[in-house]
Amino acid sequence: MNSSTGPVLVVDFGAQYAQLIARRVREAQVYSEVVPHTAAVDELLAKNPAAIILSGGPSSVYEEGAPAMDPALVEAGVPVFGICYGFQLLASALGGTVEATGAREYGRTEVKVTGDGGVLHDELPTRHPAWMSHGDSVTKAPEGAVVTATSDGAPVAGFEDTGRRIAGVQYHPEVGHSPHGQEVLRRFLHEIAGIRPQWTTASIVEDQVAKIAAQVGDGRAICGLSGGVDSAVAAALVQRAIGDRLTCVFVDHGLLRAGERTQVERDFVAATGVNLVTVDARERFMDALAGVTDPEQKRKIIGREFIRVFEQAERDLKAEGDYRFLVQGTLYPDVVESGGGAGTSNIKSHHNVGGLPEDLAFELVEPLRLLFKDEVRRVGLELGLPETIVHRQPFPGPGLGIRIIGEVTPERLATLRSADAIAREELTAAGMDRDIWQCPVVLLADVRSVGVQGDGRTYGHPVVLRPVSSEDAMTADWTRLPYEVLERISTRITNEVADVNRVVLDVTSKPPGTIEWE
Numbered sequence: 001m002n003s004s005t006g007p008v009l010v011v012d013f014g015a016q017y018a019q020l021i022a023r024r025v026r027e028a029q030v031y032s033e034v035v036p037h038t039a040a041v042d043e044l045l046a047k048n049p050a051a052i053i054l055s056g057g058p059s060s061v062y063e064e065g066a067p068a069m070d071p072a073l074v075e076a077g078v079p080v081f082g083i084c085y086g087f088q089l090l091a092s093a094l095g096g097t098v099e100a101t102g103a104r105e106y107g108r109t110e111v112k113v114t115g116d117g118g119v120l121h122d123e124l125p126t127r128h129p130a131w132m133s134h135g136d137s138v139t140k141a142p143e144g145a146v147v148t149a150t151s152d153g154a155p156v157a158g159f160e161d162t163g164r165r166i167a168g169v170q171y172h173p174e175v176g177h178s179p180h181g182q183e184v185l186r187r188f189l190h191e192i193a194g195i196r197p198q199w200t201t202a203s204i205v206e207d208q209v210a211k212i213a214a215q216v217g218d219g220r221a222i223c224g225l226s227g228g229v230d231s232a233v234a235a236a237l238v239q240r241a242i243g244d245r246l247t248c249v250f251v252d253h254g255l256l257r258a259g260e261r262t263q264v265e266r267d268f269v270a271a272t273g274v275n276l277v278t279v280d281a282r283e284r285f286m287d288a289l290a291g292v293t294d295p296e297q298k299r300k301i302i303g304r305e306f307i308r309v310f311e312q313a314e315r316d317l318k319a320e321g322d323y324r325f326l327v328q329g330t331l332y333p334d335v336v337e338s339g340g341g342a343g344t345s346n347i348k349s350h351h352n353v354g355g356l357p358e359d360l361a362f363e364l365v366e367p368l369r370l371l372f373k374d375e376v377r378r379v380g381l382e383l384g385l386p387e388t389i390v391h392r393q394p395f396p397g398p399g400l401g402i403r404i405i406g407e408v409t410p411e412r413l414a415t416l417r418s419a420d421a422i423a424r425e426e427l428t429a430a431g432m433d434r435d436i437w438q439c440p441v442v443l444l445a446d447v448r449s450v451g452v453q454g455d456g457r458t459y460g461h462p463v464v465l466r467p468v469s470s471e472d473a474m475t476a477d478w479t480r481l482p483y484e485v486l487e488r489i490s491t492r493i494t495n496e497v498a499d500v501n502r503v504v505l506d507v508t509s510k511p512p513g514t515i516e517w518e
């Protein structure tokens with residue numbers, strides 16, 4: 001058995017899929033985090049990792065300056081699994097051979113199980129498909145390792161040394177196109193590395209409640225509550241830990257959708273029984289956003305104003321006691337996209353992470369900071385939150401403010417709010433709510449187009465429909481909505497919303513597009 005209590009560390013060598021590997025490990029009920037390949041061995045060992053997974057990456061191990069692996073890792077007795085580049089790296093660091101053989105494999109590839117399949121490939125179909133993406137190959141496995149898989153282009157497509165607890169595969173077990181990949185990863189974690197599967201929803205709840213209780217002590221906390229899943233789950237966890245020393249604050253920043261305020265004030269409170277304060281901050285946000293068109297600037301202003309409102313709420317609540325802690329429903333993707341993850345670039349500053357002001361006086365409590373949305377939903381169900389909250393589609397904190405391309409004004413907000421309400425109504429009526437992740441409606445306020453309505457010329461604005469399907473918002477595909485539903489939405493928006501004379505459909509996946517336009 002593996003006695004480490006630390007995470008499985010995914011060392012990122014510049015892979016497209018490093019986060020995905022961490023997800024798959026979590027699906028095998030083992031906690032996992034991504035770290036950059038620039039982290040030194042001591043830093044990695046200091047985290048007491050239960051195992052290390054070396055990711056793929058664009059380099060070739062034999063090139064000068066290619067990222068390396070310190071054999072000290074294996075000598076320290078940490079189980080190591082290599083994928084693609086990581087597999088080649090593991091082989092070459094331990095005395096195997098890696099060469100550019102001239103055989104490249106990209107995409108679906110047939111893998112052949114060799115010998116008895118060892119632990120990783122035992123009893124899998126002798127020939128099965130797997131997803132490959134390589135030009136270099138391992139031609140000789142490290143001394144003492146057995147080869148358990150091969151392919152036309154990869155003489156060694158998998159090896160393992162159960163004594164030293166090292167193993168790897170040339171293919172990508174983490175992607176859906178490798179149908180046995182998850183099983184192979186699971187076997188490495190549970191059987192070769194000997195890690196007990198303990199990362200379950202119940203254990204997450206128990207762990208987080210204990211951590212919050214320790215952090216907040218007998219203090220008081222404010223929770224930014226939006227009516228969305230993340231803050232609802234965060235609030236429920238904190239409520240479990242500190243009871244009524246939690247007060248939720250809902251900010252009406254004027255960037256909300258139609259009906260949202262009532263939904264939170266009436267339905268949410270009825271369903272959860274939280275202490276709720278609503279702050280009407282419409283004027284303050286509108287003033288701060290006047291004249292601003294740059295998306296990052298908008299996000300930073302909104303992030304700052306949120307905090308200013310929470311500070312005001314804290315002053316207003318002084319009579320009850322000191323509210324030193326601020327609870328936010330921040331998730332792992334918010335952190336990663338704001339450039340706070342391991343070696344990640346700043347894609348956009350999520351208001352609750354990259355948009356926070358520097359003079360933040362609160363101590364943050366963010367119990368969901370390491371989780372993906374689907375994990376959060378499972379935690380919500382475990383906590384007994386109603387399905388209507390747990391399965392609500394996400395809506396970004398900066399709201400309609402980042403769905404108006406151009407300056408945010410009250411008139412434009414009213415236009416977008418009407419168009420958005422129609423789209424949501426029709427999607428719900430068509431029973432599509434659970435089929436899509438979310439469907440932003442975007443107003444191209446700085447674009448005009450000519451139309452004809454009632455025999456007269458119009459010169460209005462287009463709105464964009466952006467229906468997406470996703471597992472965790474890190475990647476997404478555009479949803480193939482039925483034409484009849486699109487038609488109803490389009491007809492109603494152009495008929496009912498003044499100023500909008502065109503409805504267009506966004507058919508871009510993420511990447512390259514993000515879900516929101518700003």
Ligand SMILES: Nc1ncnc2c1ncn2[C@@H]1O[C@H](COP(=O)(O)OP(=O)(O)OP(=O)(O)O)[C@@H](O)[C@H]1O
Nearest residue numbers: 224225226228229230231251328329394395396397
């Ligand atoms: N109108 C609001 N009032 C108070 N806090 C808010 C508001 N909007 C967002 N927040 C805070 O910002 C955090 C991040 O927002 P985000 O939209 O990612 O999460 P959410 O609204 O809780 O869930 P979802 O992603 O499902 O919409 C929230 O968890 C909440 O703490």
Ligand SMILES: O=c1[nH]c(=O)c2[nH+]cn([C@@H]3O[C@H](COP(=O)(O)O)[C@@H](O)[C@H]3O)c2[nH]1
Nearest residue numbers: 349350351394395396397398473514515516
């Ligand atoms: O609370 C939030 N604050 C933000 O600043 C923010 N920006 C994007 N989103 C939501 O995050 C998910 C990924 O969106 P993107 O593909 O646009 O980055 C999608 O679900 C977006 O709606 C945000 N949520």
Ligand SMILES: NC(=O)CC[C@H](N)C(=O)O
Nearest residue numbers: 056057084085134135136
């Ligand atoms: N995707 C990868 O990790 C590629 C590794 C290596 N550069 C190769 O082409 O074989």
Ligand SMILES: [Mg+2]
Nearest residue numbers: 228395396397
């Ligand atoms: Mg939200």
